[in-house]
Amino acid sequence: MTLPAFFALFVAFAVATWGVREARLRTARHEAGRRFFRHPTAGWGIGVLAFFVIVAVAAPLVTSYDPRAQLDIVHLKNQPPSWSYILGTDVYSRDLWSRVAFGARVSLIVGALGMLVAVTLGTLVGAVAGYYRHWVDAVLMRGVDVGLALPRIFVLLIAIALFGQLPLAALVLVIGLTSWFGTSRLVRAEVLSVRERDFVAAARAVGAGPGRVIFRHVLPNAAAPIIVSAALGIGNVLLLEAALSFLGIGVAPPTASWGNMIADGAPYLASAPWTTLFPGLAIALVVMALNAVGDALRDALDPRQEGRAT
Amino acid sequence: MTEPLLRVRDLKTYFVTEHGRGTARAVDGVSFELHAGETLGIVGESGCGKTVTSLSILRLIPEPPGHIRPGSVIEFEGRNLLALAPAELRAIRGNQIAMVFQEPMTSLNPVFTIGDQVGEAAIIHQGLSRKAARARAIEMLTLVGIPDPAQRVDDYPHQLSGGMRQRVMIAMALVCHPKVLIADEPTTALDVTIQAQILELLERLQAELGMAVLLITHDLGVVAGQADRVVVMYAGQVVETAPTTALFDQPLHPYTEGLMAAVPRIDAPKSRLQAIPGQVPAATAWPSGCRFHPRCPHAWTKCKIEEPPLLGTGDHTARCWLVQEPARRKPAPPSQ
Numbered sequence: 001m002t003l004p005a006f007f008a009l010f011v012a013f014a015v016a017t018w019g020v021r022e023a024r025l026r027t028a029r030h031e032a033g034r035r036f037f038r039h040p041t042a043g044w045g046i047g048v049l050a051f052f053v054i055v056a057v058a059a060p061l062v063t064s065y066d067p068r069a070q071l072d073i074v075h076l077k078n079q080p081p082s083w084s085y086i087l088g089t090d091v092y093s094r095d096l097w098s099r100v101a102f103g104a105r106v107s108l109i110v111g112a113l114g115m116l117v118a119v120t121l122g123t124l125v126g127a128v129a130g131y132y133r134h135w136v137d138a139v140l141m142r143g144v145d146v147g148l149a150l151p152r153i154f155v156l157l158i159a160i161a162l163f164g165q166l167p168l169a170a171l172v173l174v175i176g177l178t179s180w181f182g183t184s185r186l187v188r189a190e191v192l193s194v195r196e197r198d199f200v201a202a203a204r205a206v207g208a209g210p211g212r213v214i215f216r217h218v219l220p221n222a223a224a225p226i227i228v229s230a231a232l233g234i235g236n237v238l239l240l241e242a243a244l245s246f247l248g249i250g251v252a253p254p255t256a257s258w259g260n261m262i263a264d265g266a267p268y269l270a271s272a273p274w275t276t277l278f279p280g281l282a283i284a285l286v287v288m289a290l291n292a293v294g295d296a297l298r299d300a301l302d303p304r305q306e307g308r309a310t
Numbered sequence: 311m312t313e314p315l316l317r318v319r320d321l322k323t324y325f326v327t328e329h330g331r332g333t334a335r336a337v338d339g340v341s342f343e344l345h346a347g348e349t350l351g352i353v354g355e356s357g358c359g360k361t362v363t364s365l366s367i368l369r370l371i372p373e374p375p376g377h378i379r380p381g382s383v384i385e386f387e388g389r390n391l392l393a394l395a396p397a398e399l400r401a402i403r404g405n406q407i408a409m410v411f412q413e414p415m416t417s418l419n420p421v422f423t424i425g426d427q428v429g430e431a432a433i434i435h436q437g438l439s440r441k442a443a444r445a446r447a448i449e450m451l452t453l454v455g456i457p458d459p460a461q462r463v464d465d466y467p468h469q470l471s472g473g474m475r476q477r478v479m480i481a482m483a484l485v486c487h488p489k490v491l492i493a494d495e496p497t498t499a500l501d502v503t504i505q506a507q508i509l510e511l512l513e514r515l516q517a518e519l520g521m522a523v524l525l526i527t528h529d530l531g532v533v534a535g536q537a538d539r540v541v542v543m544y545a546g547q548v549v550e551t552a553p554t555t556a557l558f559d560q561p562l563h564p565y566t567e568g569l570m571a572a573v574p575r576i577d578a579p580k581s582r583l584q585a586i587p588g589q590v591p592a593a594t595a596w597p598s599g600c601r602f603h604p605r606c607p608h609a610w611t612k613c614k615i616e617e618p619p620l621l622g623t624g625d626h627t628a629r630c631w632l633v634q635e636p637a638r639r640k641p642a643p644p645s646q
Contacts, residue, residue, distance in 0.1 A: 134374075198416040205368055205411075206404030206431040206482060209397075220421040 036300035045292030056104035078272035117176025126187025190222035224301035231294035314343035322379035334593035338546035351537030408483035414475035418467035425463035473504035562628035
């Protein structure tokens with residue numbers, strides 16, 4: 001790896017560390033901020049996420065090789081980590097660090113967008129079911145029950161069998177469309193309770209229609225659990241993407257994603273363990289960080305944990 | 311007499327209880343009229359159907375389990391509110407008929423500024439821009455006497471005291487200058503000094519804006535000070551209706567008498583407070599005959615069998631057989 005790339009990597013690391021420190025200081029004035037950082041691993045979680053996001057965004061700067069380039073298929077395959085190739089090379093002689101960095105783009109985007117689709121859909125369905133109740137609720141929730149009963153991996157396999165290799169956007173959509181069931185149940189439960197509060201009746205009394213009541217009065221008051229479940233859910237989507245890519249039905253090679261990197265390296269687990277170890281480590285770190293941040297967000301946002309009057 | 315602004319006729323709002331085991335007849339044949347510019351007080355103890363009546367007028371009863379029985383009429387300016395489509399009804403809510411709720415602590419949305427909430431009705435009904443709505447909100451906050459309104463408009467509800475929040479609720483209700491204001495126990499959650507301020511404010515605004523007020527309360531003192539006419543409710547029915555002075559001079563119904571005897575007086579010698587024995591019966595099983603007979607000191611056989619209609623002359627009527635047979639009234643027990 002070249003000197004500028006090392007330098008950029010160092011900067012990325014420094015920025016992530018500094019960012020955590022700054023965030024801690026800036027939120028210390030708010031009760032919610034203090035509660036967030038009181039969680040033992042919240043700081044580490046934010047730091048790891050910040051680092052990977054910076055690396056993903058600045059991937060061309062922090063790496064020195066094209067992640068798809070086969071550098072020297074004869075002499076450079078399955079090289080162990082060295083100063084030139086800090087994480088080593090894979091079986092096709094591609095630089096592993098470049099692939100981890102560019103793979104972060106794919107994995108994080110799939111995770112975030114997939115969860116965005118899921119949370120949007122889940123929130124809409126849950127809010128409509130919880131607000132209108134009665135037969136609307138019954139129909140929607142039985143649909144959700146069916147969705148939860150189907151093993152998701154088979155639904156995805158069917159989609160892939162029907163449409164062949166999916167482009168990235170379609171993959172995000174399919175993952176999102178199969179991940180919203182849990183969220184919708186959560187949102188429904190929350191909406192059922194918020195809709196009975198006095199200010200909802202007050203909003204109806206000034207003439208607000210159902211759309212206005214749901215989006216302006218009910219959902220903002222149900223936001224905390226939705227945010228928490230989204231943060232925790234990204235990790236699941238990330239794992240799902242990795243699993244699909246590992247099975248060869250997710251992100252299509254040669255585009256790097258952490259899942260298909262593990263798949264590429266799996267046959268050489270004994271002779272070149274770094275080819276699976278590093279992408280695996282990246283997945284584990286990011287998922288752990290997301291869980292820590294999700295837990296800390298719950299501490300910070302979920303009013304039921306507060307127990308304080310205003 | 312001129313055509314009333316709001317006419318409620320034979321309003322019946324029933325609730326089906328869980329598993330269909332019974333029907334709670336929360337409001338059971340209530341009629342009254344509200345004229346432009348007047349204040350009508352509705353009095354009664356908890357569970358007598360006051361709040362359900364007020365919610366029924368704006369059709370805010372959760373349906374199901376609640377439903378307003380066919381045959382009920384709620385006429386506003388000659389239009390039956392019970393026959394309106396949801397969109398037409400929304401055009402009336404907050405615009406022509408507005409409501410102030412009982413609990414200022416929970417009736418404001420905690421995640422929006424008070425300016426947002428006061429301006430909301432203006433955005434809905436008058437199509438104001440956010441900026442114009444904010445200016446209107448400041449104007450309304452000034453009107454209801456919130457100090458420093460230009461700053462306060464960006465406050466969140468939790469930054470205000472209870473009295474201030476009730477002022478905000480009133481501002482919220484009055485943004486579109488409604489013709490009818492329904493105030494459901496507007497001062498119950500407030501301490502007495504604030505209570506007096508809020509009532510004074512309501513009175514001033516009523517004079518300034520010329521609206522009719524339906525004042526729902528369990529507090530006879532509030533009614534005596536504010537209302538032009540009073541409707542006394544018991545067990546989902548109107549039991550007495552009269553001009554305020556007539557009602558306080560000569561209550562006809564034993565229930566009204568009981569309520570008045572139960573008010574502590576600051577000028578009388580200290581004694582045990584009078585109470586009406588028993589409790590309001592359950593709405594799923596009103597007593598036969600006169601619904602007040604189990605608690606009435608004067609009741610006789612006829613009261614247990616036959617339900618009295620509203621009896622009396624002119625504008626003072628009571629749902630009591632004593633109006634026809636005043637000789638049966640037992641002498642008042644000697645006051646201790």
